[in-house]
Amino acid sequence: MIAPSSSAAELIAHxxxxxxxxxxxxMARFGIVTETALGISNPDLQKIARIVKRSHPRSLELWQSNIREARLLALYTAEPKRLTPDLARTWSDDFASWEIVDTAADLYVEARLEPLISEFAADDREFVRRTAFAMIASAAVHMKKEPDETLLAWLPLIELHAGDPRNFVRKAVNWALRNIGKRNPHCHAKALAVAESLAASSDRTARWIGKDAVRELTSEKVIARVERKSADR
Incomplete structure (x- = not known):
């Protein structure tokens, strides 16, 4: 049986x-890298994480195993306050799957490592660059008390990398833009303007990102959601 006191070795054995x-x-059909996978679903891993609770030293050992599930468990159970920029960089060097990136992005935002966003965006490696935009997408949802200006300051970064045709980058850039636009009326107007500009781009990837974002941000569902947020403020 696993318990809060379980070691990394015991968890890996389990x-x-x-x-x-x-x-x-x-999993392979969903683009998940499975070379080191055990085939355990994320909800099941999250159940384990709730049992064993957070332990930063243990999360470091779990990451070193190079096993998909152990690394996800490391991200679920790391202690955000002890996560340093250097450790985030080290872990990001190992990124090779979108699901690891997106899980790490939530942790990095919780750890308030958003100053790394520009650095990660400038990195040409596909999954490191994706990390930057997955972090923006996460921040737009979870950093509720952060001033709008913090999010809007990342719009130029979105425009800068909207021409990156690599699948996992372009989808994350699009995701970041849409999430900023769904934050509130002020962010909606700014993000929609960027989306419309990209939609008119001569670059195929930027045009796809822009058109897809415009489609969602002008949908009745999103407009109603943004208006509700306006009424709640």
């Missing part, structure tokens, strides 16, 4: 007992 070849095959 994870190995849950291996599912069928689930591994299914």
């Amino acid at each position: 994870l190995r007992t849950l291996r599912s070849e069928e689930s591994i095959s299914g």
Whole structure:
């Protein structure tokens, strides 16, 4: 049985007992890197994380295992206040799958490491650059008390990298733009203006990002959501 006192080695041994070849095959269809995967779903890993609770030293050991599930568990159980920029950079050097990136992005935002966003965006590696925009997307949702100007200051970064045609980058850039636009009426207007500008771009990738963002940000559902937020302020 696993417990809050479980060591990294004990947790890894437990994870190995849950291996599912069928689930591994299914994950591959969603673009998840499965070379080191055991086939355990994220909800099941989150249940384990709630049992074992946070332990920063243990999360470091789990990450070193290079096992997909152990690394996700490391991200779920790391202590945000002890996560340093240098450690985030080290972990990001290992990124090779969108789901690891997106999980890490939530942790990095919780740890208030958003100063790394510009640095990650400037990095040409696909998954490190994705980290920057996944962090923006996460920050737009979770940093509720942050001034709008913090989010809007990342719009030029979105415009700068909107021409990156790599699948996992362009989707994250699009995601970041849409999430800023759904934050509130002020952010909606600014993000929509950027989306409309990109939609008119001669660059195919930027045009796709812009058109897709315009489509969502002008939908009845999003407009109603933004108006509700305006009424609540």
